[in-house]
Amino acid sequence: xxxxxxxxxxxxxxxDERDPGLQPERTRLAWRRTTLxxxxxxxxxxxxxxxxxxxxxGVAVCALCxxxxxxxxxxxxxxxxxxxxxxxxxxxxxxxxxxxxxxTVAMAVCAAALVF
Amino acid sequence: MIEFVHNVRLWFAPQRVREEGHxxxxxxxxxxxRTFLAWLRTALxxxxxxxxxxxxxxxxxxxxxxxxxxxxxxxxVLCSLRAVNHWMRCERAMRRGExxxxxxxxxxxxxxxxxxxxAMVVVVLVGWDx
Numbered sequence: 001x002x003x004x005x006x007x008x009x010x011x012x013x014x015x016d017e018r019d020p021g022l023q024p025e026r027t028r029l030a031w032r033r034t035t036l037x038x039x040x041x042x043x044x045x046x047x048x049x050x051x052x053x054x055x056x057x058g059v060a061v062c063a064l065c066x067x068x069x070x071x072x073x074x075x076x077x078x079x080x081x082x083x084x085x086x087x088x089x090x091x092x093x094x095x096x097x098x099x100x101x102x103x104t105v106a107m108a109v110c111a112a113a114l115v116f
Numbered sequence: 117m118i119e120f121v122h123n124v125r126l127w128f129a130p131q132r133v134r135e136e137g138h139x140x141x142x143x144x145x146x147x148x149x150r151t152f153l154a155w156l157r158t159a160l161x162x163x164x165x166x167x168x169x170x171x172x173x174x175x176x177x178x179x180x181x182x183x184x185x186x187x188x189x190x191x192x193v194l195c196s197l198r199a200v201n202h203w204m205r206c207e208r209a210m211r212r213g214e215x216x217x218x219x220x221x222x223x224x225x226x227x228x229x230x231x232x233x234x235a236m237v238v239v240v241l242v243g244w245d246x
Contacts, residue, residue: 023146030153037160044167051171091145094126094204097152101200104156108163108193115170115185 028083034100035076041107042069048114065110072103123204137211148206155199158225162192195225 045065049058075096083089126132166188173181198221205217 019143021143023143027146027150027153030150034153034157034160037157037164041160041164041167044164044171048167048171088142089146091139091142091207092149092152092203094200097200097203100156101196104159104163104196105193108166108189108196111163111166111170112186112189115166115182115189 024083024086024089027089028080031076031080031083035073038069038072038104038107042066045107045110045114048111061110061114065107068103068106068110072100075099075103120201123201126204126208134211136208137213140210144210145207148203148210151206152199152203155202156196159192159196159199162188162195166192191225191228 042065046062049061049065052058079092079096166185169176169188170181170185173184176184198219202217202219202221209216
């Protein structure tokens with residue numbers, strides 16, 4: 001905003017009437033915040049898994065958590081790109097929401113296995 | 117319960133949601149999506165709390181530590197499943213032009229958090245080994 005009107009956006013929005021409520025931008029930032037939360041959980045999972053030295057099972061759980069985290073990032077990245085490049089973004093597909101929740105639940109199951 | 121199974125089937129068949137009703141204003145869908153993401157972050161925070169209890173309270177007895185951690189993790193799983201289910205129900209209600217579904221889950225979660233907070237205050241005041 002402070003850089004002036006001639007500043008180039010990384011993703012130039014193609015719509016001429018811009019939504020004054022900035023709904024796509026807010027949704028994009030909500031996805032960013034959520035990936036940040038997921039990163040914190042993944043880091044805590046790795047810390048717990050490698051707490052008592054690097055055992056084979058610990059490394060396996062680490063790898064699984066990394067894969068789940070990457071899966072979440074992929075879903076978020078896909079959605080963020082759609083939100084940033086389309087003027088009137090379509091509603092989130094249930095498959096995307098399901099995949100994000102699946103990654104979250106799987107991380108919780110990993111956590112339960114680690115804690116127990 | 118049957119309603120829930122029906123909803124679960126809908127998560128994995130996205131095209132079937134678009135079959136009924138008409139597409140609402142995209143801003144309403146985006147607001148619904150943000151609510152879903154906020155609930156997902158709440159779930160992730162609960163899961164992170166489960167890890168934190170396990171990692172940062174090593175002086176707690178094993179039973180208490182594992183019990184508290186598993187309770188937080190279970191709350192996180194419940195919260196994330198409820199998030200996607202509620203999002204789906206809202207999306208469908210908007211397409212059909214119905215009222216948005218009501219839910220007592222927020223009140224339930226709020227009560228649980230309040231009870232845990234009061235318990236922590238009591239524990240801190242009385243001391244761990246009293």
